[in-house]
Amino acid sequence: MDNATTSRLLENLKNSDPQVRDQATHELWESWFWQKGLSGLKRLQRSQDLLDAGKLEAAKSILNDLIERQPDFAEAWNRxxxxxxxxxxxxxxxxxxxxxxxxxxxxxxxxxxxGLCYASLGKYREAIHAFKAALDVQPHALINQKLLLECSTKL
Structure with a gap:
């Protein structure tokens, strides 16, 4: 995805129209999953299928291999x-x-x-920082608004 398209999608995440935001969210996720083409996508899907089936080590093995072979594949790291x-x-x-x-x-x-990781570790200030950063990108994400408030009450 080129820089102009990425910039447009990031701006659309801030749009007042929920349909515009949802479309931008979908397109960004799609670009991240498809970053390494059909082969990369299929391997991500296979790892998710294994995770869903409770075969965690097999799923992790696929992701470890993807990361080792393609360390710039952001969605492999995210998965x-x-x-x-x-x-x-x-x-x-x-x-x-x-x-x-x-x-x-x-x-x-x-x-x-x-933010979820920091909150799970009891590091609420760091979690708040992460949720605020997420809201800077996606300000209408209600889950991050809610989690930010929850972490703030735990300080």
Missing amino acids: RAVLHYTQKNFDQARQDCEAVLNLVPFHFGALHGM
Whole structure:
């Protein structure tokens, strides 16, 4: 995706029209999943199928291989962060979110995930910072607004 398209989609995330925001959200997710073409997408889907089936090590193996072979594949890092989070490996998940954000600083999924990890670790100030960063990108995301308030009450 070129810079002009990315800039347009990021602006559309802030639009007052929910349909415009939803379309921009969908297009950004699609671009992240398709970053490495059909082959990369199929491997991400296979890892998700394995995760859904409870075959966590097999799912992690696919993601580890993707990351090793294509370290610039942000969504492979993000999917592995999700896997770590589901296993309650919050620090590993946070580290993978950081890797995503080094590649795609506006990845609202990784910003949200970072906030979840920090909140799960009881690091509420850091969680608040992450949720605020996610809201800078996607200001109408109610879940991040809610989680920001919840973390603020825990300080």
